[in-house]
Amino acid sequence: MALVTARARRRWAFLALLTVGAATGCDSGDGGEPSAPAPSRPVATSAAASAPTGEPDLGAAQEVAQGLDVPWGLAFLPDGDALVAERDTGRVLRLTPGGGTARPVYEVPGVAAGGEGGLLGLAVSPGFAQDNLVYAYLTTERDNRIVRFRLDGGTPEVVFDGIAKAGFHNGGRIAFGPDGMLYAGTGDAGQTQLSQDPESPSGKILRLTPDGAPAPGNPTAGSPVYSLGHRNVQGLAWDSSGRMFATEFGQNELDEVNRIEPGRNYGWPRVEGEGDTDGGRYTNPLVTWPTREASPSGMAIAGGTAYVAALRGERLWTIPLDGDRLGEPAARFEGDYGRLRTVQVAPDGALWVTTSNTDGRGDVRDGDDRILRFPAR
Known part of the structure; x- marks a missing residue:
């Protein structure tokens, strides 16, 4: 009962934040008003075999964890176990597919959860077998920052700090790219001018060495900025050719998927969605949706x-890759599981998806929040 009460308090607090945001002209960021309840789809509890080279079977959902508190970051260890970050508790959980409940393995100190902030993205060091390092993006009382720590304990080391924080638009996704560098998607923290300021790390995609220094080969030597003109980046992915893509929240009209190239300016706040490139100064997105259908x-x-993964849209969008372009998006699971936050491919090729119905903006269903697994065939 205490857990339900705490989640109810969090939801009403978030609705109060949204009311304040509306009064000041601020949009609802990664959310929107709570939607009507929908029945949960029955899921299996075992972890079926998966082929690393296969395509995820979206008709074969398996529930691998439930009862989580706003799962946000999701990353995989070399042995196939998953690490899950709970946004509001600051806990990192370890989950073995088919191996029972998720178990706490670390609690990140200094997490200041509130609004969209808290313990956000996770990334596992490419050299984990040797260094045992895990990276986390978190909101503190003063800023957003990236730290790293060892699962066997110890105090986290600050890798990069000074990213602006706010109740909304904290960004938070981190990932190691094919080049071994650490990429981070940041938000504008409601200060739209920061996105166009090359001296600010906010409203950017950053490219860092594993130690947190500006990566060699960045567009501007000595700067961590890889691309700019972003509003709130929470999705980063690379295809088999090494091309980088990112999702971005729009304000009132259009959410985006962008092809990310070094030094490009993606237009925010001067352009939302596709618009005037000012003679090539700004880069248009490859895919857009109305904000009610996505919040990607x-x-x-x-x-x-x-x-x-779509939050307000409560669906999973699938988009065919078509050379340098993206094909026509198709929606799956509309309303079946509620708000979807994170999607990752496991070492065995399975697709993992987290729900985000306990974040104060969704309708909590029995078992929420949960993690679903779709084996590759």
């Missing part, structure tokens, strides 16, 4: 398809 958070690519 996590993104993953498996084979020839990109998968985008």
Whole structure:
């Protein structure tokens, strides 16, 4: 009963934030008003075999965890176990597919959860077998920052800090790219001018070394900025050719998927969605949706398809990869599981998807929040 009460308090607090935002001209960021309840789809509880080279079977959902508190970050260890970040508790959980309940393995100190902030993205070091390092993006009392820590304990090391924080638009997705560098999607923290300021890390995609320094080969030497003109990036993914894509929240009209190239300016706040490029100064998105259909958070690519988790849209978007362009998006699971936050491809090729119905904006269903697994065939 205490858990339900706490979640109810969080929802009403979030609705109060939204009311304040509306009064000041601020949109609802990654949310929108709570939707009407829908029945949950029955899911299996076992972890079926999965083929690393297959396509995820979206008709074979398996529930691998439930009862989580706003799962946000999701990353995989070399042995196939998953690490899950709970936004509001600051806990990192470890989950073995088919191996029972998720178990806490670390609690990140200094997390200041509130609004859209808290413990957000996770990334596992490419050299985990040797260094045992996990990276996390979190909101503190002063800023958003990236830290790293060892699962066997110890104090986290700050890798990069000074990213603006707010109740909304904190960004938060981190991932190691094919080049071994650490990429981070940040938000404008409601200060739209920061997105066009090359000296600010906010409203950007950053490219860092594993130690947090500006990566060699960045567009501007000595700067961590890889691309700019972003509003709130929460999805990063690469295809088999090494091309980078990112999801981005729009304000009132259009959400986006962008092909990310070094040094490009993606237009915010001067352009939302597709618009005037000012003679090539700004880069238009490849895909847009009305905000009510998306609020896109996590993104993953498996084979020839990109998968985008939608929060307000309460669906999973599938997008065919078509050379340098993206094909026509198709929606799956509309309303079946509620708000979808994160999507990742596991080492065995299975697609994992997290719900986000306990974040104060969704309708909590029995078992929420949960993680679903779709084995590759």
